[in-house]
Amino acid sequence: MSGLTLTTLQGTAGATDAPAATTSATAEPSPVASIERSTARALARSLAEPAWHKQAAKAALAAEEADLLPLTAKSAAKSVEGFRKTLVEAETGIAAAKGLGATDVGSLLQVRLAGKPVSQSALTKTPPLVASAPSDDQADVVIAYDTAGNAHELSARKAPERPVYVIGVDGQEALAAGLEVIDRELAAKGLGTLSATETNTSAARTAGSASASASASASAGSTGSAASTGFWTTRIESLSVADLKEPWFKGDAELFTLVTGFGTDGKVRVDTVTMPYVDDEDTTYYPGQILVNWSNYKYNLADAVLMEDDGDTNYSSLAKALAAALLTITDQGAYIPLVNAIIDAMPASWWTDDPDYVDSFYTLARETTGSRTGASANARMTVERYYVSAL
Numbered sequence: 001m002s003g004l005t006l007t008t009l010q011g012t013a014g015a016t017d018a019p020a021a022t023t024s025a026t027a028e029p030s031p032v033a034s035i036e037r038s039t040a041r042a043l044a045r046s047l048a049e050p051a052w053h054k055q056a057a058k059a060a061l062a063a064e065e066a067d068l069l070p071l072t073a074k075s076a077a078k079s080v081e082g083f084r085k086t087l088v089e090a091e092t093g094i095a096a097a098k099g100l101g102a103t104d105v106g107s108l109l110q111v112r113l114a115g116k117p118v119s120q121s122a123l124t125k126t127p128p129l130v131a132s133a134p135s136d137d138q139a140d141v142v143i144a145y146d147t148a149g150n151a152h153e154l155s156a157r158k159a160p161e162r163p164v165y166v167i168g169v170d171g172q173e174a175l176a177a178g179l180e181v182i183d184r185e186l187a188a189k190g191l192g193t194l195s196a197t198e199t200n201t202s203a204a205r206t207a208g209s210a211s212a213s214a215s216a217s218a219s220a221g222s223t224g225s226a227a228s229t230g231f232w233t234t235r236i237e238s239l240s241v242a243d244l245k246e247p248w249f250k251g252d253a254e255l256f257t258l259v260t261g262f263g264t265d266g267k268v269r270v271d272t273v274t275m276p277y278v279d280d281e282d283t284t285y286y287p288g289q290i291l292v293n294w295s296n297y298k299y300n301l302a303d304a305v306l307m308e309d310d311g312d313t314n315y316s317s318l319a320k321a322l323a324a325a326l327l328t329i330t331d332q333g334a335y336i337p338l339v340n341a342i343i344d345a346m347p348a349s350w351w352t353d354d355p356d357y358v359d360s361f362y363t364l365a366r367e368t369t370g371s372r373t374g375a376s377a378n379a380r381m382t383v384e385r386y387y388v389s390a391l
Contacts, residue, residue, distance in 0.1 A: 030312045031097035032169065035090050036132035037143065039109060040167040042086040043068070044130035044145035045079075047165075052077035057123040060113045060165060065251060067170065069107040098174055099316025105177040108170050114248055115160040123163055129154075130165040133249045133311065142249050159248035169311050171254035172276055178315030179256060179272040185319030186270050191326055231295035232366050235386035236287055241358060241379045244281040244308060252279040254309040255358065258322075259292055260338040261302035266331040268338065269296060270322065275306075291383065294366045301335040301365055305342050306358035306379055321345045337362055339375075 131144035255275040263269035325345035359374030
């Protein structure tokens, strides 16, 4: 079959297609990738029980991503008991690996279907394979497991033509909790405000509407006078990204932006903005989302760095790295671009399967309107001036 390379690494494949074996060198997996892989194998073994396989298949077909922990709670299948114990340990490990141990984050591990669309009946009759994403987006193979725990290689270049369950992290849940970690860490270092941390809940932060986003921005670090009289913002009318670097074994993109400039106190300031509406590349979105609240900044210029969380990001480490780099920059009485400082703060290993650099926009001003193309020509957005009036 074109689009499917299936190689048995241990034992005999449980799928009908078994092309000739291939060999490949794989990099040492990250902590998150290791946990996902062991969870994939445990899930695959548990799916040997037909009743549980039927339930999992139904859930995977009903939702783009199905939360595993709540799903196992609904099952009385015997094989699920052992898997649930593994899953609870995996949830704890994932939260710690992503620097979210101190947050009130919900369940993170999900399962989704990849490959050729099928009916529930066909899916339950197909010997299940469960895969997890490799650490490197440029990997040649994806490891999948059958119900005997045997490992098989799938081609990473093309989506398989048979259904494959894929284990992954709930990116939106992790991102919302992770940006709260960054807010707290930067606020503690004087690079943000505690009010932003306390009021930027994930619901307010990710609101796509202008009114909800404006409310979040208004409560997130506005000065007293701005809060009482209103303030000027830069609002995103439209946004598109040419390349999100998401292969078939990854879910939707998890885009976020770091908006930087000098705060009213003269210190470097970083505000985080999530963009949950961005799922696909080469698609134009119209969020009406507040990007910059100008009452938070001393100068009439700010920068924006667009990034994508590929799954392995440790947000606590990211916050510490950002703080260490930005605290060395002082106000010289004029605007200084901060994009390079943010990029340079990230260890080289983070450019494999941690935050992918998407693009950056330099020198956004309060008066900036119209279409802007990012410095890397990967993202394009149209912005407008938008005044948020006090109630």
